[in-house]
Structure formats: structure tokens, C-alpha cells
Amino acid sequence: EPEVTQTPSHQVTQMGQEVILRCVPISNHLYFYWYRQILGQKVEFLVSFYNNEISEKSEIFDDQFSVERPDGSNFTLKIRSTKLEDSAMYFCASSTPRGRGNTIYFGEGSWLTVV
């Protein structure tokens, strides 16, 4: 079964450093997402991306965050200057074109620890 793959699985970074999390969405999917989950809490939406632009973003997704699809397969999340509160599991997800009942598939996550 096709799957969303993410790298790295775990990254430790110092506060103030830039971090790039990478994702390879399912190949025929056109919608891409980043979600995050702080330890023990619910999964929260960060941003959705379609047709090479952000289609929606949450309040969490401030100017420190950016997304990019640098080529035909990768989808990245950049945190420009990490803060302690950015420590979380970041999930990439993808889905097929808009339609009723389409499924959003999640990767296994990148665990980010900011020290």
C-alpha cells in the first residue's frame, strides 16, 4: 500500500536554529498537509498546500513556518528559528483531489526536540 514517508524520524535542535522536515507524499495525491502533535495532546492542523500554494493555514502557522514543494516529489516544512514550544511530532499527510469522503493519509511523523 502506498504510504507517506517522512525524514528525519527524530531531530534534536538548539533553540533559534532552523529546521527542515521532509516528506514524500503518496505519488498521485495533490493535497499536502502538515499537522503537529505535542506530546500527549491532540493532532493539530498546521497548513494545507495545493497547486503549489498554501490553501489554508492555522494560527499556529506563523511567519516562522514555511512550506515548499521544491520538486515533483518532496514536500518540506521549514521552521526558521525554533522555540522550545515547537517541540512536537510533526506529521505530513496527503490526499487525492477534492471529493466527498476522500481519505487523508498520514506519515509516521518526525519527532522534533528543541533544547
Next chain:
Amino acid sequence: QQQVKQSPQSLIVQKGGISIINCAYENTAFDYFPWYQQFPGKGPALLIAIRPDVSEKKEGRFTISFNKSAKQFSLHIMDSQPGDSATYFCAALITGFQKLVFGTGTRLLVSP
């Protein structure tokens, strides 16, 4: 309005028993309600989903019951097994906006 409330926070069920997890929402624009299963250190995996024009959907041991007028939906796991021990999240989405709103999660433990 965008919240999905989930209960209970944790649940212990004996092997073979029925696990029931409940969710409620406020925004009547939500039109797709999936349940995700998450094992420790893994991403959420879609378990089963329902649309509000259907009151019940069953897939194997998993059933979603949907009450549109009460704006509530629930997951029933029949014949619960130790392998079902995981965190379960309900979620809701408005088709066209592609943004899942998750519940707070239920940690299920099925005792052998």
C-alpha cells in the same frame, strides 16, 4: 465552533468486550467524520469514516453510529482485542476545506 469533543479520555476494556468512544461537534458544516487509530510513535491511520447522510457504518469489528440531530457520533469496537490497544481520535472535516479537526483522543487498553 471548530471543536470536536471526545470522551472518555481513557478506557480499559476486557478482551472480548465492547469499546465505545463518543464524540460531539457543533459546526453543522462538517460533512465527513473519520476515526483514526494511533499506536505509540506512529502516525494516525484511518480506521473507518462516515458521512452524515448515513446513521451507521460497519466494517468488520468497527462500527460508527451517527446521530445528526444530536451532532454526535461514536465508535464501537466489538470483541475488543489486546491488539486494539491504541489511541483513537475522532475527527471532522468540511469537504472542500480539507482541514481535519481532531478530537482530544481516547487511550484504549484492552486487557487480556
